Amino acid sequence: MRITRFIFYLCCIAFLGSLFSCTGKSTKYAIPDLAEIKARGYLTGITDYNSTNYFIYKGTPMGFQYELLKLFADHLGVTLELKAETDLDKIFKLLTTGEVDVIAMNLTVTRSRRKTINFTVPIYQTRQVLVQRKPKGWETMNDYELSKALLRNQLDLKGKSVYIQEHSSHSERLKNLSSEIGDSIDIVEVPMSVEELIKVVASGDILYSVCDENVAMVNRYYFPEIDIETPLSFQQNIAWAVNFKSPQLLNELNKWLDGFRKTLRYQLLYSKYFVNRKVSIHVASEYYAITTGKISPYDEYIRKYSQQIGWDWRLLASLIYQESKFNPNVISWAGAIGLMQLMPSTAQKFGAKAILSPEDNIAAGVRFLAWLDNNLKDKVSDKNERIKFILASYNVGLGHILDARRLAEKYGKDPAVWTDNVDFFLLNKSKPGYYTDQVVSHGYCRGEEPYFYVIEVMERFKHYCNLVKDDEPK
Secondary structure, three states, rough: OOOHHHHHHHHHHHHHHHOOOOOOOOOOOOOOOOOHHHHHHHEEEEOEEOOOOEEEEEOOEEOOHHHHHHHHHHHHHOOEEEEEEEOHHHHHHHOOOOOOEEEEEEEEOOOHHHHEEEEOOOOEEEEEEEEOOOOOOHHHHHHHHHHHHHHOOOOHHHEEEEEEEEOOOOHHHHHHHHHHHHHOOOEEEOOOOHHHHHHHHOOOOEEEEEHHHHOOOOOHOOOOOEEEEOOOOOEEEEEEOOOOHHHHHHHHHHHHHHOOOOHHHHHHHHHHHOOHHHHHHHHHHOOEHHHHOOOOHHHHHHHHHHHOOOOOHHHHHHHHHHHHEEEEEEEOOOOOEEOOOOOOHHHHOOOOOOOHHHHHHHHHHHHHHHHHHHHHHHHHHHHHHHHHHHHHHHHHHHHHHHHHHHHHHHHHOOOOOHHHHHHHHHOOOHHHHOOOOOOOOOOOOOHHHHHHHHHHHHHHHHHHHOOOOOOOOO
16 A cells, blocks of 8 residues: 555655756757856756755745855856756756856765766765664664664665655665675666655655654754664765866866865854754745745736736745735835835725735736736837836836937947846936936936846746746645
8 A cells, every 4th residue: 555655645646846947959058168258157956856955935045055146146146046956867967068157056076976077075974874664662762772663783684665856865885884784675766856855754655765864853853753873874975066177167166165164154054954953844845846836825816916917926025025925014104005015095096995805905006017018018029028027117217218229229239138238227217328418308316226126026936936836736
């Protein structure tokens, strides 16, 4: 019965993995090094989504690897383009083909992996441990009784089936261990993440798995029925990886990591995700998006009304988070109210009967977005490009965006393209040379706010797309 249930679980995981992954024609990429990355203005990283590396909690992107990689991108003075994937084989292929610049995840440094990728200096050290389920009634057992009921000697793994993540370093370690103990271990590689396997061990559907100890300790907080006290390795180096053809990037990464690891900021970041028990609260929350698919308490309304303007609901969710962090009762210093921070006059104009009502506020806000879309449609024909104009208009007003378009046209830029065209003139509309120009009708504008507003909403939207699938919740 348990095996049947586990096979069914594997099928479900494979299906979910297909939802999270992108498919399409294979593309050959030039392998960029540090100079090319700085010149183009962005660093492409890849990590896996789980309770420590990268996740969304109450609408906010979080994670040790995500934050560390973002700090490195900031150090380079470039933006971060982050991809999410759990299939290690795909991850390594994306690096070797040049589609990503850095693998930022818990990679155990091994001799076999060194043949195909360049490892950075270690980010930290940890050891591999056996994950097994405690026996029934473990809550009342003392340490001696518990140890007697569990596998504590590595020799006792002979003949046992141990389920591990496909293509992980755990396979290599178990093969070496099998040789060391002089007997066979049934190593079962499956297309599941380490944390998914921990969950299956906790449910009792499989008996054994393997995990890095620091990740296992985090998972123990919300799966108290698992035991992780049996070590399977000595301390091992955990590092990032770059392509062999990016030596300058590797050198810069190593210098930065060497320095950053000695700082208090690094210690606080590590403790935040691997020591602080609040991480378990996040994972157990209804708004831990990886497992629940929920971004906010108002997803039902966001999904419903986003359809009225043909937006991806996750984009509308990102806008709402930017406005209110999903607090329906917030009132700004200027008098904007509710989830979508509508001014009372705007709310009334677009039909909000009760401005503090989450549904009314979202409905009115979406009607306002539709109005902006209608006013920009004949000026910016490309729908995806127009979204950026709409976001900026929502933040600062349509008049200032039309001014920025006229300035772009006057100075030889494309008034129908946002990035490096219209956004430049909006950003600089606080300078007299621009806001006093004869083509400007709405005067001074502190352009930094709407400029970064668009960037932040679109960046968060990418995170939501990485971690929350676009379908109806079950």
